[in-house]
Amino acid sequence: MALVVVGALLCISCWVSLYFILCNLNGSRSCEWNCRLVTLVHGVLVVCITAYIGYVDGPWPFTYPGTKNTPLQISAMVVSLGYFIFDMAWCVYFRTEGPVMLAHHTMSILGILLTLWLGESGIESCAVLFGSEITNPLLQARWFLKQTGRYRTLLGDVVDVLFVLLFVVMRVFVGGTMLYCELISPRPRFFIKCGGVAMYALSWVFMVDIVRFAIRKRKSWHKQKTDQQEAVAANGHEGKKKD
Secondary structure, eight states, X not given: OHHHXXXXXXXXXXXXXXXXXXXXXXXXXXXXXXXXXXXXXXXXXXXXHHHHIIIIIOOOTTTOTTOBOOHHHHHHHHHHHHHHHHHHHHHHHHXXXXXXXXXXXXXXXXXXXXXXXXXXXXXXXXXXXXXHHTTHHHHHHHHHHXXXXXXXXXXXXXXXXXXHHHHIIIIIIIHHHHHHHHHHOSSSOHHHHXXXXXXXXXXXXXXXXXXXXXXXXXXXXXXXXXXXXXHHHHHHHHHHHXX
């Protein structure tokens, strides 16, 4: 456990260092720009590691929940623990996030700490990290597109569609299946199952915002299409008058 604590402190130092390095390199950018770059790096890194754990290293999280943590699972969780502590401190200091995101970070930190302390259910934690972080690069890409004035383009629409689809599939359907397997299995501890229920419930809180966003996006696309049709019709009418 002492090695885990040292590793967590080292990871926190690495994420903080990366943030300050980016701040020095991107002096003209905002603090949030550089923090989101750190978030993007974490998202890509953790998705790659947890994908390897789930699909190659094993065990399969849907059939073997509650098993002992492997060194690779511990490494992935320690890396994410360091990031979540850094990002939580950053969000509290700059007051950029609401209670829902802070609750997500808090539950993520507590869940990882509990899994590391118990020494088991690491595969479920890694599966949750994979499912929650796989949409993160798209979320950050959406923010960067907005900041650079490229959001209202075809690329912005593609990013939004992929984000919504991935969120629904991974957080709701795959996450629901994972939770069901967790609850019916006799191996995972009661506290781990409670944590799984809490994380899935939080996913539905996010899902409400996603549905609202999708509705607004659909109305925006419909309005844009209507305006284009009206513009074409008006141009055609003016052309006939000239003739």
